Amino acid sequence: MGGFGEWIKRKRFATAGHIGMLEGRLKDISGLLQETQQSVAETQQSVAEIRQSVAEIRQSVAETQQSVAETQQSVANTREAAQYIRRSVELGTITTGPPIQTGGVGRKTPEQWFDAHYWEAADHVLSFLAASELGIGGLEVADIGSGDGIIDLGLAIRGEPARFVGYDISPTDPDHLAHIAKAAGIDTLPANLRFVESTIDSIPAADESFDAVVTWSVFEHVSEPLAMLKEIRRILRPTGYLMLQLWPFYYSDHGGHLWLSHGGGFPHLLTPDDELVTSLKGKTGTDERRPADDEYLSLNRLTLNELGELMLSAGLKVVRAELMSETVNIPRELTDTPLADQLISGVKLLAVPSQP
Numbered sequence: 001m002g003g004f005g006e007w008i009k010r011k012r013f014a015t016a017g018h019i020g021m022l023e024g025r026l027k028d029i030s031g032l033l034q035e036t037q038q039s040v041a042e043t044q045q046s047v048a049e050i051r052q053s054v055a056e057i058r059q060s061v062a063e064t065q066q067s068v069a070e071t072q073q074s075v076a077n078t079r080e081a082a083q084y085i086r087r088s089v090e091l092g093t094i095t096t097g098p099p100i101q102t103g104g105v106g107r108k109t110p111e112q113w114f115d116a117h118y119w120e121a122a123d124h125v126l127s128f129l130a131a132s133e134l135g136i137g138g139l140e141v142a143d144i145g146s147g148d149g150i151i152d153l154g155l156a157i158r159g160e161p162a163r164f165v166g167y168d169i170s171p172t173d174p175d176h177l178a179h180i181a182k183a184a185g186i187d188t189l190p191a192n193l194r195f196v197e198s199t200i201d202s203i204p205a206a207d208e209s210f211d212a213v214v215t216w217s218v219f220e221h222v223s224e225p226l227a228m229l230k231e232i233r234r235i236l237r238p239t240g241y242l243m244l245q246l247w248p249f250y251y252s253d254h255g256g257h258l259w260l261s262h263g264g265g266f267p268h269l270l271t272p273d274d275e276l277v278t279s280l281k282g283k284t285g286t287d288e289r290r291p292a293d294d295e296y297l298s299l300n301r302l303t304l305n306e307l308g309e310l311m312l313s314a315g316l317k318v319v320r321a322e323l324m325s326e327t328v329n330i331p332r333e334l335t336d337t338p339l340a341d342q343l344i345s346g347v348k349l350l351a352v353p354s355q356p
């Protein structure tokens with residue numbers, strides 16, 4: 001019995017030990033369970049937060065897409081509006097502002113004048129050439145009638161010719177141009193640009209020394225147009241080209257260059273010359289470098305057809321042409337004038353040397 005009692009005691013003791021161990025394990029397990037529950041709760045919390053941020057990111061992507069779409073739409077609208085304005089100006093249906101490519105029908109501020117020449121006129125030259133897959137990059141280029149030189153500056157910088165020479169019978173003043181350029185943020189005149197005085201019927205340059213000749217708003221003032229066109233032909237290389245813009249033709253609405261003093265409506269064709277010239281005395285011309293009466297008297301009254309014939313006679317063949325025209329009211333007194341001469345206010349021409 002003593003043996004059995006001993007055995008029971010030992011078993012009890014062992015069982016108590018087991019129970020103690022099991023309790024310890026249970027405690028551990030419940031501790032672990034608590035920690036797991038805590039970490040599950042934390043994970044759930046972070047999942048919820050991640051979901052929230054994903055939702056916010058989605059919302060902000062949607063807003064960005066919406067704002068990109070709105071910006072695209074507004075860029076498209078602006079482009080369309082700009083195109084419409086440009087087209088309307090070219091057609092003359094907007095009369096408060098000038099057709100840019102024509103030199104303008106209102107006195108401009110110095111900033112507007114700079115922009116109209118450095119940017120807009122130069123753009124017209126470059127884009128007219130680009131349409132024929134031509135440019136002036138790396139070429140030797142002459143401008144006939146460089147005036148104040150702003151277009152030349154624009155072409156010399158923006159078109160990147162190897163050499164650009166502006167010729168004028170009333171020579172361009174590089175110091176004055178440098179001053180204008182500085183005001184526009186251009187510190188020095190480019191090294192590829194220079195200006196040379198020419199005469200009414202000659203250009204001081206060697207035969208076939210230029211790849212391209214440009215002339216902008218000049219040919220209605222040229223007193224010896226055939227001689228000048230022959231000079232242009234002479235200085236052009238056989239593979240060269242001439243880009244000539246003329247605005248306004250004399251018999252068109254603004255052909256008298258009188259928009260600052262008399263407005264539109266063909267005033268030069270309705271008023272006797274001597275009366276006009278007297279009324280212009282002491283005034284500045286549309287070209288600020290010139291008195292208004294002198295400017296008026298310089299007009300050679302060429303028509304488009306006459307210009308075309310002179311070009312042919314000079315050995316220049318027109319290969320591309322763009323007319324400028326405006327909607328005009330024609331005074332009853334002028335209904336005898338050929339319609340084409342009244343309606344064609346200007347032209348841009350691309351010509352190449354005809355073979356000798």
Ligand SMILES: C[S@@+](CC[C@H](N)C(=O)[O-])C[C@H]1O[C@@H](n2cnc3c(N)ncnc32)[C@H](O)[C@@H]1O
Nearest residue numbers: 145146147168169170200216217218221222287
């Ligand atoms: C209306 S301005 C145009 C100047 C410049 N192209 C512009 O658009 O600002 C006309 C210029 O042509 C010049 N001109 C007139 N006849 C010329 C000729 N035969 N050769 C060179 N220039 C001439 C005038 O001296 C004047 O500077």
